Amino acid sequence: MLDRKGGKAMTSHLKTIKQKRSYKVQGKVQLGHFLLKALPILVMVLAVEHYIGQRFLIGGDDQVDRCLPDKWVYLIDTYNKDIWRGDFVAFKAERMSPYFKDGQVIVKIAAGVAGDRVKVDSNQTTINTDKIINGLALAGKLKQPPSKYYRDEIIPLAAYWVTGKTDKSFDSRYWGYVYDHQVLGRAYALF
Numbered sequence: 001m002l003d004r005k006g007g008k009a010m011t012s013h014l015k016t017i018k019q020k021r022s023y024k025v026q027g028k029v030q031l032g033h034f035l036l037k038a039l040p041i042l043v044m045v046l047a048v049e050h051y052i053g054q055r056f057l058i059g060g061d062d063q064v065d066r067c068l069p070d071k072w073v074y075l076i077d078t079y080n081k082d083i084w085r086g087d088f089v090a091f092k093a094e095r096m097s098p099y100f101k102d103g104q105v106i107v108k109i110a111a112g113v114a115g116d117r118v119k120v121d122s123n124q125t126t127i128n129t130d131k132i133i134n135g136l137a138l139a140g141k142l143k144q145p146p147s148k149y150y151r152d153e154i155i156p157l158a159a160y161w162v163t164g165k166t167d168k169s170f171d172s173r174y175w176g177y178v179y180d181h182q183v184l185g186r187a188y189a190l191f
Helices: 006-057
Strands: 056-060 073-077 090-092 105-113 117-120 126-127 130-134 151-154 159-163 182-189
Touching: 006 056, 056 105, 056 182, 073 090, 073 105, 090 159, 105 130
Parallel strands: none
Antiparallel strands: 056 073, 073 182, 090 105, 090 182, 105 159, 117 126, 117 151, 126 130
16 A cells, blocks of 8 residues: 555656646647748758758969969959959969879969950060060970960950069960950959
8 A cells, every 4th residue: 555655756757747747748839840940041041051062163373373362362353254354363284284184173363355356475564455465485485386376366265364463474475365264253362
């Protein structure tokens, strides 16, 4: 037989078990409500992350002698391919050996666009008579006479003349145009 004290203990123990079960059920209900409320937010966050992840790239220049010396980290907007003269443009390298492998991402300044007149000689490069950069400092390093790189021509459609800011920039003076199919997007200097 149970004494009164044991009976109260047993009743109390049963109440505790019922409360724990009640908390578990309430906890499951609360978790269910939380998930229903959180799901739309989670879907939205993932959609925004996917959009941003698809649209933007971060690029860095780890070269010792950078052609854009005051900048080394860029945000590349792959949805913005509307490049104007003076914009930073990110593109995939083609025909740029021995310095860059095909497919490597490069950032330069779009110094000239389709329809501009570009003239290169051993003293300077001009676009529409505006001086862009000095001479052909890398001709000797490339084991070519400067005259190999001379040109006086109109930039064709779907093409850009790109350059750096230093005379030692390996740019369009040496390998020619960047074409639309190479362009990844407009770049913005961060640091």
